[in-house]
Amino acid sequence: MHFNTLRYFYDKASGQNPSFYYRGPFLERFTPSILDMSQASPGMEVQQNMGKKISYMLVECFQNVIKHAEVLPEDETSISPEGMFSFKSLNGAFVINSINLVNNKDVDRLVGLVENVNSMNESDLKQYYLEKLRNNEINDKGGAGLGLIEMARKSGQKILHETEKLNDQYSLFHQQITLRRNGGDGVDYQGMLHESGEFYKRMTAENMVLFYKGDFNQKSIMPLLEMAEHKLHDKTAGQKRTLRAAHVTVEVLQNISKHARATDADSQRFGVFMMGKIDGALSILAGNIVPVSEKIFLEEKLDYLISLDHDELKELHRSTLRASVRFENKTNSGLGLIEVAQASSESLRYQFYPHGEDQYLFALQVII
Amino acid sequence: MELQSLHIPATTETPEVNLVSDGGLSRIEGKSLPENAFEFYEPVVLWMRQFAQRAKAPLILELKFDYFNSSSGRYLFEILNILEQSRHKQSYHIYWLCDKDDELMIDKGEELKSLIDIPFEVKLV
Numbered sequence: 188m189h190f191n192t193l194r195y196f197y198d199k200a201s202g203q204n205p206s207f208y209y210r211g212p213f214l215e216r217f218t219p220s221i222l223d224m225s226q227a228s229p230g231m232e233v234q235q236n237m238g239k240k241i242s243y244m245l246v247e248c249f250q251n252v253i254k255h256a257e258v259l260p261e262d263e264t265s266i267s268p269e270g271m272f273s274f275k276s277l278n279g280a281f282v283i284n285s286i287n288l289v290n291n292k293d294v295d296r297l298v299g300l301v302e303n304v305n306s307m308n309e310s311d312l313k314q315y316y317l318e319k320l321r322n323n324e325i326n327d328k329g330g331a332g333l334g335l336i337e338m339a340r341k342s343g344q345k346i347l348h349e350t351e352k353l354n355d356q357y358s359l360f361h362q363q364i365t366l367r368r369n370g371g372d373g374v375d376y377q378g379m380l381h382e383s384g385e386f387y388k389r390m391t392a393e394n395m396v397l398f399y400k401g402d403f404n405q406k407s408i409m410p411l412l413e414m415a416e417h418k419l420h421d422k423t424a425g426q427k428r429t430l431r432a433a434h435v436t437v438e439v440l441q442n443i444s445k446h447a448r449a450t451d452a453d454s455q456r457f458g459v460f461m462m463g464k465i466d467g468a469l470s471i472l473a474g475n476i477v478p479v480s481e482k483i484f485l486e487e488k489l490d491y492l493i494s495l496d497h498d499e500l501k502e503l504h505r506s507t508l509r510a511s512v513r514f515e516n517k518t519n520s521g522l523g524l525i526e527v528a529q530a531s532s533e534s535l536r537y538q539f540y541p542h543g544e545d546q547y548l549f550a551l552q553v554i555i
Numbered sequence: 556m557e558l559q560s561l562h563i564p565a566t567t568e569t570p571e572v573n574l575v576s577d578g579g580l581s582r583i584e585g586k587s588l589p590e591n592a593f594e595f596y597e598p599v600v601l602w603m604r605q606f607a608q609r610a611k612a613p614l615i616l617e618l619k620f621d622y623f624n625s626s627s628g629r630y631l632f633e634i635l636n637i638l639e640q641s642r643h644k645q646s647y648h649i650y651w652l653c654d655k656d657d658e659l660m661i662d663k664g665e666e667l668k669s670l671i672d673i674p675f676e677v678k679l680v
Binding site: 404405408409430431433434437438441444445501504505508509511512522523525526530 | 567568588589590622624625626628629632633636657658659660666669670
């Protein structure tokens with residue numbers, strides 16, 4: 188996971204705000220985080236009260252995947268057990284993608300279920316839903332199939348799907364649910380299903396866990412942190428690295444939020460955050476848009492931090508802390524980047540990419 | 556007028572604050588990662604200033620953090636700084652409690668201790 192990965196995802200997700208991808212195990216405890224994150228974007232409120240419907244759909248979709256995803260036996264190492272969950276908003280449409288492992292023997296049944304609801308109109312779906320509810324059918328995965336019907340009812344659009352055979356026993360099941368409200372006409376939905384598969388491949392190849400592009404505020408940072416923290420619990424690396432990584436994550440996320448706010452006139456604190464593994468270490472990549480003046484300041488500051496060794500960074504932190512109280516600087520103590528440099532196991536790396544006129548995408552990589 | 560005690564319940568982003576002026580145990584405990592640390596710590600800073608001027612009993616303060624962000628760190632230092640400035644007329648004792656495996660919080664405690672001239676103990680629990 189390097190700067191070119193950030194560029195790839197950033198460019199592909201242009202026009203999407205927010206855009207979120209998670210690759211990893213589907214855990215029930217992530218449901219609140221996903222819900223919080225979907226509600227954290229100001230763009231959602233603008234979309235004619237779509238917010239509540241979106242939240243409902245996200246929870247249904249996510250929990251549906253939890254129910255249907257196949258758990259790989261431990262001795263099966265030839266394929267990746269990770270699934271992917273993603274949502275994005277663009278041109279008046281909200282699109283939810285999921286990719287999960289299924290047993291080949293279940294593929295026909297699953298495709299049949301989706302095709303069945305796709306063939307029904309609104310009143311058929313209602314009838315079918317009530318029938319299922321009355322009969323109280325529960326399948327061996329603990330669901331009644333109600334989730335899928337509900338998704339189809341609330342969406343009002345066909346559920347797109349694709350199956351990709353991995354070997355004799357397992358396949359990947361891709362699913363895409365769309366919500367449209369007064370818009371979403373010019374979107375290539377089939378293309379998005381395909382692209383989500385491409386993203387999944389790239390995330391797997393680069394051992395990537397999270398990608399988020401959108402507004403950065405405390406509401407979106409907290410669920411990102413929650414999900415990152417879970418992923419950071421690495422038994423082999425020990426608690427020490429986990430804590431350092433969590434520390435860097437908070438500082439990096441809040442740094443985006445702070446700086447993006449200062450430069451963006453419409454109060455959106457736009458930024459991008461990625462997390463993954465690289466040669467056994469954790470890699471965190473973060474970016475936000477900065478004006479030219481900020482670029483010069485950041486380059487100077489980062490080059491200086493990069494030039495310092497462990498003890499010099501420690502001394503700089505002490506003196507900055509002392510100065511912060513003397514100068515009554517209430518908002519930006521300047522300690523964040525120093526702490527990130529201190530926690531990073533390798534030198535910080537950064538890049539600036541031109542973004543429109545007089546602006547740059549500032550990308551920072553921290554290895555832990 | 557007697558200084559009132561200050562209690563702020565914990566949230567997912569901010570610690571629980573329990574400050575008393577009667578010589579009992581005061582405590583700040585939990586996670587501290589508010590985006591606007593000034594807003595959260597302002598009443599704490601204000602309370603400490605009043606304590607430094609008016610208190611009749613010593614302040615025994617336990618600080619126990621799972622985690623705090625850099626801007627919270629700045630305000631923790633400010634609080635300790637206020638206490639330090641009145642150390643000749645008031646009595647203070649700070650206990651910095653942290654998990655023995657939590658190297659980050661141990662380092663933070665040691666750093667604050669080295670910057671402040673009041674009794675400050677880093678205690679591993």
